[in-house]
Amino acid sequence: MKQWHLIIDVEKCVDCNNCFLACKDEHVDNDWPGYTRPQPRHGHRWINIMRTERGQYPIIDVAYRPTTCMHCQDAPCIKAAGGSIVKRPDGVVLIDPDKAKGRPELVKACPYQAIWWNEEQDVPQKCTFCAHLLDQGWKKPRCVQACPTGALKVEYVADAEMSRICQTNNLEVLQPEYNTQPRVFYQNLYRFTKCFIAGSVAVNNNGVIDCAEGVRITLFSDREKLSAVVADNFGDFKIDNLPGNSGQYSLEIEKSGFKKATVTVELTTSQNIGTVYLG
Incomplete structure (x- = not known):
């Protein structure tokens, strides 16, 4: 019916x-x-x-x-x-x-x-x-x-x-x-109903700070890979649809020619981690 x-x-x-x-x-x-x-x-x-x-x-x-x-x-x-x-x-x-x-x-x-x-x-x-x-x-x-x-x-x-x-x-x-x-x-x-982790990535090119377009950001929880995104042309990224109060996550931020950065986030509510600089 x-x-x-x-x-x-x-x-x-x-x-x-x-x-x-x-x-x-x-x-x-x-x-x-x-x-x-x-x-x-x-x-x-x-x-x-x-x-x-x-x-x-x-x-x-x-x-x-x-x-x-x-x-x-x-x-x-x-x-x-x-x-x-x-x-x-x-x-x-x-x-x-x-x-x-x-x-x-x-x-x-x-x-x-x-x-x-x-x-x-x-x-x-x-x-x-x-x-x-x-x-x-x-x-x-x-x-x-x-x-x-x-x-x-x-x-x-x-x-x-x-x-x-x-x-x-x-x-x-x-x-x-x-x-x-x-x-x-x-x-x-x-x-x-869910939360996100977001931020921006910048690079130091011979003393000039610039937006890091195309950076790959991978999200892990207890060493398990959950998802990956690519930063836009402003270096901004967002990983969404995460449960609130869900504990600790780590972000691996990589761009060819630069040293990989790792950021740890304790997620209670949606979190803007600010700007991460790759050197």
């Missing part, structure tokens, strides 16, 4: 908030009977752009992670709702605006903090995947339609096909330890 899935590419999100504004445009002051009550003008963020900054000056990396209802296959909110939250055959999870009325405790049922309380309407609310539009024949919700960079896209496919898409594109879910089987998948999530 085909179901809806949302794919979010952290690499492509630029924090423009078009998705957030499109959601507001669709739901503020608009009542969609059977789907949801009007969204408040202020306070709710049914698609919330989370932000993180990694590294130290001058090598800094900023990433944005759109976060919304995960439309989980094994949704904790459904278990807590006693019939007031349901999963449709197409995979969309909806809060019944009548049955859930007067139940603020359901806000805490979502481990992703994707449910919001509407004080005026006396009802919990969240992303509906624009189910009212899908039921009219739309091929995508408003947030996806409004995204100018392609950071958001949908797939309406069976689970087997979605598994293939996940494997092909290295997709992963947010907080896999929750075991909720989300139908929202992330690409390049490491930009938000």
